[in-house]
């Protein structure tokens with residue numbers, strides 16, 4: 749299993765992008781958010797997509813294992829923060845943003861009170877196949893009915909490189925989510941930005957796909 753804390757300690761964070769995810773800008777409207785609605789970023793790292801959403805007037809909740817990553821996020825974006833203890837988490841808070849430092853799988857619905865949408869980029873695909881099913885089940889357990897999810901996955905010949913990031917097939921998205929979510933594939937696209945590990949591995953192809961999902965069943 750990936751040792752995420754070690755990646756952060758060694759600054760091996762080549763998944764981090766210095767630009768906002770284009771598909772978030774492109775498909776934000778599909779999330780049907782009202783001003784100041786709360787958006788959840790699972791396995792958030794120090795993603796600048798959170799800053800983009802803050803600047804659009806939304807509130808953010810994130811969860812991230814690494815204290816280093818969270819502190820870098822607040823320092824690099826010049827946000828003053830406080831730390832409080834909430835259950836087993838350290839909760840880092842600034843205006844309109846809260847990031848739980850700890851394990852996604854320890855979150856419960858009370859931690860995501862009022863969340864209206866989820867943005868998952870490089871979160872599902874950060875997990876190996878055994879964990880992906882557990883991740884989707886847990887996500888389903890902690891969000892409310894009606895919540896929409898904007899999901900971006902990555903697909904490449906898995907036998908040519910070991911993850912993370914892991915390759916997720918479209919058929920897997922369907923089998924993971926179809927029990928409780930209605931879903932729509934938005935587009936497939938090529939994205940070589942920040943994919944040096946994949947490029948170095950010389951994989952035959954890299955394809956991304958974006959989905960809009962909505963929780964419609966418990």
Ligand SMILES: C[S@@+](CC[C@H](N)C(=O)[O-])C[C@H]1O[C@@H](n2cnc3c(N)ncnc32)[C@H](O)[C@@H]1O
Pocket residue numbers: 752753763764765790791792793794795811812813814817850851852853869870871874912
């Ligand atoms: C590939 S990175 C992606 C980060 C972010 N989504 C982005 O787009 O930059 C995956 C992140 O998930 C965090 N992570 C992995 N497992 C986790 C878990 N069980 N709970 C919380 N965070 C986790 C890692 O520390 C890492 O920062």
